[in-house]
Amino acid sequence: DTLFCKYQLPAPPESSSILYKVFAVTRDGRILAAGGKSNHLHLWCLEARQLFRIIQMPTKVRAIRHLEFLPDSFDAGSNQVLGVLSQDGIMRFINMQTCKLLFEIGSLDEGISSSAISPHGRYIASIMENGSLNIYSVQALTQEINKEEVRAQN
Numbered sequence: 001d002t003l004f005c006k007y008q009l010p011a012p013p014e015s016s017s018i019l020y021k022v023f024a025v026t027r028d029g030r031i032l033a034a035g036g037k038s039n040h041l042h043l044w045c046l047e048a049r050q051l052f053r054i055i056q057m058p059t060k061v062r063a064i065r066h067l068e069f070l071p072d073s074f075d076a077g078s079n080q081v082l083g084v085l086s087q088d089g090i091m092r093f094i095n096m097q098t099c100k101l102l103f104e105i106g107s108l109d110e111g112i113s114s115s116a117i118s119p120h121g122r123y124i125a126s127i128m129e130n131g132s133l134n135i136y137s138v139q140a141l142t143q144e145i146n147k148e149e150v151r152a153q154n
Helices: 138-154
Strands: 019-023 031-036 039-047 051-055 064-070 082-084 092-095 101-106 110-116 123-128 131-135
Touching: 019 064, 031 064, 064 110, 082 110, 101 138, 123 138, 131 138
Parallel strands: none
Antiparallel strands: 019 031, 031 039, 039 051, 064 082, 082 092, 092 101, 110 123, 123 131
16 A cells, blocks of 8 residues: 555745745644744645635744644634744744634743643643743633633623
């Protein structure tokens, strides 16, 4: 048996200067996120084989080093939150529907060199640029968001 290419996504649009270096796919296999040496993030619908959204990261982001979807047991594998690790050592978590920054980990002083999310999305393990290993609780990180939303509604 041999492997064969089922289909190939087209190259990025000519108006884009992005060169793909990293990608991630949702657990349900419907969306592919791709990034590289640019502050643009491309979201592809794999069923339609079309680019459906381009997210522009903050201007301080010059390159995307790692992408990973945050699993959520309540979203049936659609994975609405994407973790984006950029060259500045900060991993930003973005809601793909609203394009809103939800939270970030790492900093310019304590940058992240690599990161992994636990299978159920409860923890994020990050190797820092100084060699230490940090474990983050997603629940603790998202509690701050929920508090801010409650304050905004009052």
